[in-house]
Amino acid sequence: MEKVRFLVIGVGGMGREHVRRLLQVPEAEIVGLADPSEASIDQVKQRFPELVNVAVYTDYREAIAQANADAAIIVSPHSMHFEQGIACLDGGLHVLMEKPFVDGSENAERLIAHAASVNKHLAVAYQRHLIGPYIYIHDLIRGGELGTINYICAYQAQSWLKGTTGTWRQNPALSCGGQLNDSGSHLLDVVLWVTGLEPESVTAVIDNRGSQVDIDSAVTIRFVGGAIATFNVVGSSSIGWHEDVSIHGDKGTVLFRNNQIFVAKEGQREIVEVTDELPASSDPNRDFVDLVLGRVSEAAAPSSCGLRIARVTEAAWKSAANGSQLIRL
Template sequence: MGKVRFLMIGVGGMGREHIRRLLNVPEAEIVALSDPSEAAITLVKQNFPQLANIAVYTDYQEAIAQSGADAAVIVSPHSMHFEQGMACLDGGLHVLMEKPFVSGSDNAAQIIAHAEKVNKHLAVAYQRHLMGPYMYIRDLIENGELGNINYICAYQAQSWLKGATGTWRQNLALSCGGQLNDSGSHLLDIVLWVTGLEPESVSAMIENHGREVDIDSAVTVRFHGGAIGTFNVVGSASIGWHEDVSIHGDKGSVLYRNNKILVAREGEKSLTEVSEADLPSSSDPDIDFVNLVLGRVSEAAAPSSTGLRIARLTEAAWESAANGSKLISLA
């Protein structure tokens, strides 16, 4: 296979970002767009003149059958991911799924098993697995420079309550959950990925602020091995975006502060900022997925198992909050 031919399912804002990336990959070719929104299709053709004559489908099932694609990128509302992903796999397509993967852990386990059965690649577009700052932190921990991880504090603030008002993201039937399941999904994922820790039990408090989905979440996790951590996902903030992650081990600490990294290694009492020149080179999930389909890498940077892991943790947090912060076991 010289090129990977892509069908784009969902071409809204994030869909257009995937298109932009794929158009910069020589081994990728976008052969069809599928979206019921005429306005979304029009924006794609305005922004990317090279796609002016591309095949367009309002029905994704017709697109799977007729487009001649090798792979699909699914960027539709969350509730549609499972059905569309299963249809793509049944149609012989590899699938790159936008976060937070599919609706619920049961569906996640089912689609993962189905991808294995039909021998197709299935990956999640958690882009942080391919970004220099997070790869640096993961390497730091994997190399043992922080020792055993004892405590994690992860914090994310975004004006999501106002910014997503009136969109499908605050419609439970379409989004399958609120900020914890949306931007917060990235925070949960990156902590689990860089530390390699697995949650053992979860307790949470959640505030919906009158909406039908979660807006603010305070989640406490006990990990296997004894580490504890807190995830603070604030969707009601007035600021556009801020994120901090602090990881403390028995030998050292690393602090992520909105793309700045500070490290104290064993014996150091103060933190030192890491130079950008010392960070690994970044890539993105679209390049990674093309390399996966072409056999250049053996596993996606964010394999489908990451989606299942985050679904289980998110569901446990929702269950705990719904039951008065009851401790929920994930063992």
């Protein structure tokens, strides 16, 4: 195989971002676009004139059968991911799934098992696994520079409540959850990835702020080995975006401040900004092409990451619904 032929299922805002990335990968070819929205199809073709002759489908099942694709990228509303994922795998396609993977951990387990049974690749588009600053932090921690991790404080603020009003993201039947299940999913995932810690228990306080889905979440995780993490996911913020992650080990500290990194290694009492050249960044689409072509043995964010975050998110919702009860994983 010299090129990977892609079917893109869902070409709304995030779908168009996946299209943009794929068009930058020489070994990728888009052979089909599936979306029931004529407006979304028109927008993606207007933005990317090179797709003018690409086949269009209103039914993803028809697309799977007719597009002659090798792989699919699923960027539809979250509740549709599981059904579409199964159909793509049954149709002989490798699958790259937008976060937060599928609806619930049970479906995640079923989808992972099904992908294994048909010998197809299945990955999640958690892009932070491929972004330079986070790769730097991952390597710093995994290299033992900070020693044993004791405490993590992760904070994300976004005007998510206002920005998603009137969209499917605040409809639980389609979104399967709110900010914690959406942008907050990335925050949970990247902390678990860079630290390699295994969650043991979860407690949470959540406020929907008048919406049908979670908006503001305060989540505490106790990890195997004793480390503690607090996740502060603020969807009612007035600001567009801000993200901080502080990680403290018994030998050092690393602070991520909106793409700036500060480190204090063993013996240093003051943090110092990292000005070294950071690892090169990539994206989930390029990484998935490399996976399908056999250039890498595992996706940067394998499907197991989606399952892990589904379990943590479910535990947070359950804890909050039961008066911040401790939920063991």
